[in-house]
Amino acid sequence: MASATLLKSSFLPKKSEWGATRQAAAPKPVTVSMVVRAGAYDDELVKTAKTIASPGRGILAMDESNATCGKRLASIGLENTEANRQAYRTLLVTAPGLGQYISGAILFEETLYQSTVDGKKIVDILTEQKIVPGIKVDKGLVPLAGSNNESWCQGLDGLASREAAYYQQGARFAKWRTVVSIPNGPSELAVKEAAWGLARYAAISQVHIKLDYRTKTART
Known part of the structure:
Protein backbone atom coordinates (compact mmCIF):
# COMPACT_ATOMS: atom_id res chain seq x y z
CA MET A 1 0.00 0.00 0.00
CA ALA A 2 1.38 3.40 -0.99
CA SER A 3 0.45 6.84 0.26
CA ALA A 4 1.21 10.33 -1.00
CA THR A 5 0.97 13.78 0.53
CA LEU A 6 0.14 16.85 -1.56
CA LEU A 7 1.45 20.26 -0.53
CA LYS A 8 -0.70 23.28 -1.35
CA SER A 9 1.18 26.31 -2.66
CA SER A 10 -0.01 28.41 0.28
CA PHE A 11 2.05 26.14 2.58
CA LEU A 12 5.30 27.01 0.80
CA PRO A 13 7.41 29.98 1.98
CA LYS A 14 7.49 33.16 -0.04
CA LYS A 15 10.62 33.93 -2.05
CA SER A 16 11.57 36.68 0.41
CA GLU A 17 11.49 34.12 3.23
CA TRP A 18 13.73 31.52 1.56
CA GLY A 19 16.95 32.61 3.28
CA ALA A 20 15.41 32.61 6.74
CA THR A 21 13.74 29.28 6.09
CA ARG A 22 16.95 27.67 4.92
CA GLN A 23 18.86 29.09 7.86
CA ALA A 24 16.30 27.82 10.32
CA ALA A 25 16.13 24.43 8.66
CA ALA A 26 19.88 23.94 8.47
CA PRO A 27 20.72 20.56 10.04
CA LYS A 28 22.80 20.52 13.17
CA PRO A 29 26.03 18.54 13.20
CA VAL A 30 25.50 15.05 14.54
CA THR A 31 28.22 13.10 16.28
CA VAL A 32 27.97 9.34 15.87
CA SER A 33 29.94 7.01 18.11
CA MET A 34 30.85 3.68 16.57
CA VAL A 35 32.74 0.82 18.12
CA VAL A 36 34.59 -1.58 15.82
CA ARG A 37 35.48 -4.87 17.44
CA ALA A 38 38.61 -6.44 16.03
CA GLY A 39 38.52 -10.17 15.40
CA ALA A 40 40.94 -12.51 17.13
CA TYR A 41 42.59 -13.40 13.83
CA ASP A 42 42.60 -9.98 12.12
CA ASP A 43 46.38 -9.50 12.16
CA GLU A 44 46.94 -13.03 10.94
CA LEU A 45 44.37 -12.57 8.15
CA VAL A 46 46.29 -9.55 6.88
CA LYS A 47 49.59 -11.40 7.07
CA THR A 48 48.14 -14.40 5.22
CA ALA A 49 46.63 -12.22 2.50
CA LYS A 50 49.92 -10.39 1.95
CA THR A 51 51.83 -13.65 1.70
CA ILE A 52 49.41 -15.19 -0.78
CA ALA A 53 49.51 -12.02 -2.89
CA SER A 54 53.31 -11.96 -3.02
CA PRO A 55 54.51 -10.57 -6.39
CA GLY A 56 55.51 -13.24 -8.88
CA ARG A 57 53.92 -16.12 -6.97
CA GLY A 58 50.57 -17.89 -7.24
CA ILE A 59 48.33 -20.53 -5.65
CA LEU A 60 48.87 -24.23 -6.28
CA ALA A 61 45.55 -26.12 -6.43
CA MET A 62 46.42 -29.63 -5.28
CA ASP A 63 43.06 -30.32 -3.65
CA GLU A 64 41.97 -33.15 -5.91
CA SER A 65 39.58 -35.53 -4.21
CA ASN A 66 40.73 -39.10 -3.77
CA ALA A 67 38.58 -40.10 -6.74
CA THR A 68 40.11 -37.44 -9.00
CA CYS A 69 43.56 -38.29 -7.74
CA GLY A 70 42.80 -41.87 -8.73
CA LYS A 71 42.29 -40.74 -12.34
CA ARG A 72 45.71 -39.08 -12.30
CA LEU A 73 47.26 -42.30 -11.05
CA ALA A 74 45.33 -44.48 -13.51
CA SER A 75 46.72 -42.45 -16.40
CA ILE A 76 50.19 -43.77 -15.52
CA GLY A 77 49.04 -47.28 -14.66
CA LEU A 78 48.95 -47.00 -10.86
CA GLU A 79 46.23 -48.05 -8.44
CA ASN A 80 44.35 -45.52 -6.34
CA THR A 81 45.82 -46.39 -2.96
CA GLU A 82 46.72 -44.12 -0.05
CA ALA A 83 50.40 -44.94 -0.50
CA ASN A 84 50.31 -43.91 -4.16
CA ARG A 85 48.40 -40.73 -3.36
CA GLN A 86 51.00 -39.97 -0.70
CA ALA A 87 53.83 -40.45 -3.21
CA TYR A 88 52.06 -38.24 -5.76
CA ARG A 89 51.58 -35.41 -3.26
CA THR A 90 55.15 -35.79 -2.00
CA LEU A 91 56.32 -35.26 -5.57
CA LEU A 92 54.36 -32.00 -5.74
CA VAL A 93 55.45 -30.40 -2.46
CA THR A 94 59.12 -31.35 -2.78
CA ALA A 95 59.58 -29.95 -6.28
CA PRO A 96 62.83 -27.93 -6.32
CA GLY A 97 62.26 -24.18 -6.03
CA LEU A 98 58.52 -24.53 -5.39
CA GLY A 99 58.44 -21.70 -2.88
CA GLN A 100 59.94 -19.32 -5.42
CA TYR A 101 56.79 -19.50 -7.53
CA ILE A 102 54.04 -20.67 -5.17
CA SER A 103 52.67 -18.61 -2.26
CA GLY A 104 49.75 -20.81 -1.20
CA ALA A 105 48.69 -24.43 -1.69
CA ILE A 106 45.08 -25.65 -1.51
CA LEU A 107 44.98 -29.11 0.04
CA PHE A 108 42.42 -31.89 0.19
CA GLU A 109 41.44 -32.94 3.71
CA GLU A 110 43.45 -36.17 3.50
CA THR A 111 46.52 -34.18 2.40
CA LEU A 112 46.26 -31.74 5.30
CA TYR A 113 46.77 -34.63 7.73
CA GLN A 114 49.23 -36.50 5.53
CA SER A 115 53.00 -36.85 5.69
CA THR A 116 55.49 -37.33 2.87
CA VAL A 117 57.00 -40.72 2.11
CA ASP A 118 59.91 -39.64 4.33
CA GLY A 119 57.57 -39.10 7.28
CA LYS A 120 57.55 -35.30 7.32
CA LYS A 121 54.24 -33.47 7.54
CA ILE A 122 53.19 -31.96 4.23
CA VAL A 123 52.04 -28.81 6.04
CA ASP A 124 55.54 -28.39 7.49
CA ILE A 125 57.16 -28.90 4.09
CA LEU A 126 55.02 -26.06 2.73
CA THR A 127 55.54 -23.60 5.58
CA GLU A 128 59.30 -24.10 5.45
CA GLN A 129 59.12 -22.81 1.87
CA LYS A 130 56.97 -19.83 2.97
CA ILE A 131 53.96 -21.41 1.25
CA VAL A 132 50.68 -20.90 3.12
CA PRO A 133 48.70 -24.16 3.52
CA GLY A 134 45.03 -23.92 2.55
CA ILE A 135 42.11 -26.35 2.61
CA LYS A 136 39.14 -27.11 0.40
Whole structure:
Protein backbone atom coordinates (compact mmCIF):
# COMPACT_ATOMS: atom_id res chain seq x y z
CA MET A 1 0.00 0.00 0.00
CA ALA A 2 1.38 3.40 -0.99
CA SER A 3 0.45 6.84 0.26
CA ALA A 4 1.21 10.33 -1.00
CA THR A 5 0.97 13.78 0.53
CA LEU A 6 0.14 16.85 -1.56
CA LEU A 7 1.45 20.26 -0.53
CA LYS A 8 -0.70 23.28 -1.35
CA SER A 9 1.18 26.31 -2.66
CA SER A 10 -0.01 28.41 0.28
CA PHE A 11 2.05 26.14 2.58
CA LEU A 12 5.30 27.01 0.80
CA PRO A 13 7.41 29.98 1.98
CA LYS A 14 7.49 33.16 -0.04
CA LYS A 15 10.62 33.93 -2.05
CA SER A 16 11.57 36.68 0.41
CA GLU A 17 11.49 34.12 3.23
CA TRP A 18 13.73 31.52 1.56
CA GLY A 19 16.95 32.61 3.28
CA ALA A 20 15.41 32.61 6.74
CA THR A 21 13.74 29.28 6.09
CA ARG A 22 16.95 27.67 4.92
CA GLN A 23 18.86 29.09 7.86
CA ALA A 24 16.30 27.82 10.32
CA ALA A 25 16.13 24.43 8.66
CA ALA A 26 19.88 23.94 8.47
CA PRO A 27 20.72 20.56 10.04
CA LYS A 28 22.80 20.52 13.17
CA PRO A 29 26.03 18.54 13.20
CA VAL A 30 25.50 15.05 14.54
CA THR A 31 28.22 13.10 16.28
CA VAL A 32 27.97 9.34 15.87
CA SER A 33 29.94 7.01 18.11
CA MET A 34 30.85 3.68 16.57
CA VAL A 35 32.74 0.82 18.12
CA VAL A 36 34.59 -1.58 15.82
CA ARG A 37 35.48 -4.87 17.44
CA ALA A 38 38.61 -6.44 16.03
CA GLY A 39 38.52 -10.17 15.40
CA ALA A 40 40.94 -12.51 17.13
CA TYR A 41 42.59 -13.40 13.83
CA ASP A 42 42.60 -9.98 12.12
CA ASP A 43 46.38 -9.50 12.16
CA GLU A 44 46.94 -13.03 10.94
CA LEU A 45 44.37 -12.57 8.15
CA VAL A 46 46.29 -9.55 6.88
CA LYS A 47 49.59 -11.40 7.07
CA THR A 48 48.14 -14.40 5.22
CA ALA A 49 46.63 -12.22 2.50
CA LYS A 50 49.92 -10.39 1.95
CA THR A 51 51.83 -13.65 1.70
CA ILE A 52 49.41 -15.19 -0.78
CA ALA A 53 49.51 -12.02 -2.89
CA SER A 54 53.31 -11.96 -3.02
CA PRO A 55 54.51 -10.57 -6.39
CA GLY A 56 55.51 -13.24 -8.88
CA ARG A 57 53.92 -16.12 -6.97
CA GLY A 58 50.57 -17.89 -7.24
CA ILE A 59 48.33 -20.53 -5.65
CA LEU A 60 48.87 -24.23 -6.28
CA ALA A 61 45.55 -26.12 -6.43
CA MET A 62 46.42 -29.63 -5.28
CA ASP A 63 43.06 -30.32 -3.65
CA GLU A 64 41.97 -33.15 -5.91
CA SER A 65 39.58 -35.53 -4.21
CA ASN A 66 40.73 -39.10 -3.77
CA ALA A 67 38.58 -40.10 -6.74
CA THR A 68 40.11 -37.44 -9.00
CA CYS A 69 43.56 -38.29 -7.74
CA GLY A 70 42.80 -41.87 -8.73
CA LYS A 71 42.29 -40.74 -12.34
CA ARG A 72 45.71 -39.08 -12.30
CA LEU A 73 47.26 -42.30 -11.05
CA ALA A 74 45.33 -44.48 -13.51
CA SER A 75 46.72 -42.45 -16.40
CA ILE A 76 50.19 -43.77 -15.52
CA GLY A 77 49.04 -47.28 -14.66
CA LEU A 78 48.95 -47.00 -10.86
CA GLU A 79 46.23 -48.05 -8.44
CA ASN A 80 44.35 -45.52 -6.34
CA THR A 81 45.82 -46.39 -2.96
CA GLU A 82 46.72 -44.12 -0.05
CA ALA A 83 50.40 -44.94 -0.50
CA ASN A 84 50.31 -43.91 -4.16
CA ARG A 85 48.40 -40.73 -3.36
CA GLN A 86 51.00 -39.97 -0.70
CA ALA A 87 53.83 -40.45 -3.21
CA TYR A 88 52.06 -38.24 -5.76
CA ARG A 89 51.58 -35.41 -3.26
CA THR A 90 55.15 -35.79 -2.00
CA LEU A 91 56.32 -35.26 -5.57
CA LEU A 92 54.36 -32.00 -5.74
CA VAL A 93 55.45 -30.40 -2.46
CA THR A 94 59.12 -31.35 -2.78
CA ALA A 95 59.58 -29.95 -6.28
CA PRO A 96 62.83 -27.93 -6.32
CA GLY A 97 62.26 -24.18 -6.03
CA LEU A 98 58.52 -24.53 -5.39
CA GLY A 99 58.44 -21.70 -2.88
CA GLN A 100 59.94 -19.32 -5.42
CA TYR A 101 56.79 -19.50 -7.53
CA ILE A 102 54.04 -20.67 -5.17
CA SER A 103 52.67 -18.61 -2.26
CA GLY A 104 49.75 -20.81 -1.20
CA ALA A 105 48.69 -24.43 -1.69
CA ILE A 106 45.08 -25.65 -1.51
CA LEU A 107 44.98 -29.11 0.04
CA PHE A 108 42.42 -31.89 0.19
CA GLU A 109 41.44 -32.94 3.71
CA GLU A 110 43.45 -36.17 3.50
CA THR A 111 46.52 -34.18 2.40
CA LEU A 112 46.26 -31.74 5.30
CA TYR A 113 46.77 -34.63 7.73
CA GLN A 114 49.23 -36.50 5.53
CA SER A 115 53.00 -36.85 5.69
CA THR A 116 55.49 -37.33 2.87
CA VAL A 117 57.00 -40.72 2.11
CA ASP A 118 59.91 -39.64 4.33
CA GLY A 119 57.57 -39.10 7.28
CA LYS A 120 57.55 -35.30 7.32
CA LYS A 121 54.24 -33.47 7.54
CA ILE A 122 53.19 -31.96 4.23
CA VAL A 123 52.04 -28.81 6.04
CA ASP A 124 55.54 -28.39 7.49
CA ILE A 125 57.16 -28.90 4.09
CA LEU A 126 55.02 -26.06 2.73
CA THR A 127 55.54 -23.60 5.58
CA GLU A 128 59.30 -24.10 5.45
CA GLN A 129 59.12 -22.81 1.87
CA LYS A 130 56.97 -19.83 2.97
CA ILE A 131 53.96 -21.41 1.25
CA VAL A 132 50.68 -20.90 3.12
CA PRO A 133 48.70 -24.16 3.52
CA GLY A 134 45.03 -23.92 2.55
CA ILE A 135 42.11 -26.35 2.61
CA LYS A 136 39.14 -27.11 0.40
CA VAL A 137 36.08 -26.97 2.66
CA ASP A 138 33.04 -27.41 0.41
CA LYS A 139 31.41 -30.83 0.16
CA GLY A 140 30.61 -30.81 -3.53
CA LEU A 141 27.68 -29.93 -5.75
CA VAL A 142 24.17 -31.33 -5.49
CA PRO A 143 21.00 -30.64 -7.54
CA LEU A 144 19.11 -27.48 -6.56
CA ALA A 145 15.40 -28.27 -6.22
CA GLY A 146 13.10 -25.92 -8.13
CA SER A 147 15.81 -24.68 -10.48
CA ASN A 148 16.59 -25.12 -14.19
CA ASN A 149 18.66 -28.27 -13.65
CA GLU A 150 21.13 -26.22 -11.62
CA SER A 151 23.17 -27.05 -8.54
CA TRP A 152 24.24 -25.64 -5.21
CA CYS A 153 27.30 -26.32 -3.09
CA GLN A 154 26.92 -28.13 0.22
CA GLY A 155 29.20 -28.05 3.23
CA LEU A 156 27.99 -25.24 5.50
CA ASP A 157 26.77 -27.69 8.13
CA GLY A 158 29.55 -28.18 10.65
CA LEU A 159 31.87 -25.81 8.78
CA ALA A 160 32.86 -23.83 11.87
CA SER A 161 34.01 -26.89 13.82
CA ARG A 162 35.80 -28.35 10.80
CA GLU A 163 37.66 -25.13 10.12
CA ALA A 164 38.67 -24.83 13.76
CA ALA A 165 40.24 -28.29 13.45
CA TYR A 166 41.87 -27.40 10.13
CA TYR A 167 43.38 -24.29 11.69
CA GLN A 168 44.91 -26.37 14.48
CA GLN A 169 46.38 -28.63 11.81
CA GLY A 170 48.06 -25.68 10.09
CA ALA A 171 45.61 -24.45 7.43
CA ARG A 172 45.49 -20.67 7.11
CA PHE A 173 43.07 -20.13 4.23
CA ALA A 174 40.16 -21.98 2.67
CA LYS A 175 38.57 -22.61 -0.71
CA TRP A 176 34.86 -22.80 -1.46
CA ARG A 177 33.44 -23.28 -4.94
CA THR A 178 30.11 -22.67 -6.52
CA VAL A 179 28.86 -23.13 -10.07
CA VAL A 180 26.57 -20.78 -11.98
CA SER A 181 25.05 -22.57 -14.99
CA ILE A 182 24.13 -20.06 -17.72
CA PRO A 183 22.44 -21.89 -20.67
CA ASN A 184 18.93 -21.67 -19.17
CA GLY A 185 19.23 -18.55 -17.09
CA PRO A 186 20.80 -18.62 -14.62
CA SER A 187 17.72 -18.71 -12.47
CA GLU A 188 17.24 -16.11 -9.75
CA LEU A 189 17.04 -18.93 -7.21
CA ALA A 190 20.45 -20.31 -8.22
CA VAL A 191 22.11 -16.89 -8.14
CA LYS A 192 20.70 -16.13 -4.70
CA GLU A 193 21.69 -19.56 -3.41
CA ALA A 194 25.24 -19.14 -4.70
CA ALA A 195 25.56 -15.65 -3.21
CA TRP A 196 24.11 -16.73 0.13
CA GLY A 197 26.39 -19.77 0.32
CA LEU A 198 29.50 -17.74 -0.45
CA ALA A 199 28.52 -15.07 2.07
CA ARG A 200 27.94 -17.60 4.85
CA TYR A 201 31.19 -19.39 4.01
CA ALA A 202 33.05 -16.08 4.12
CA ALA A 203 31.56 -15.07 7.46
CA ILE A 204 32.39 -18.42 9.06
CA SER A 205 35.87 -18.66 7.55
CA GLN A 206 36.98 -15.21 8.65
CA VAL A 207 36.45 -16.30 12.24
CA HIS A 208 39.02 -19.06 11.76
CA ILE A 209 41.11 -18.73 8.60
CA LYS A 210 41.61 -16.60 5.50
CA LEU A 211 39.19 -17.37 2.69
CA ASP A 212 39.45 -18.01 -1.02
CA TYR A 213 36.33 -18.49 -3.09
CA ARG A 214 36.00 -19.51 -6.69
CA THR A 215 32.93 -19.17 -8.83
CA LYS A 216 32.72 -21.26 -11.96
CA THR A 217 30.45 -20.54 -14.91
CA ALA A 218 29.17 -23.65 -16.63
CA ARG A 219 27.80 -23.79 -20.17
CA THR A 220 26.51 -27.35 -20.02
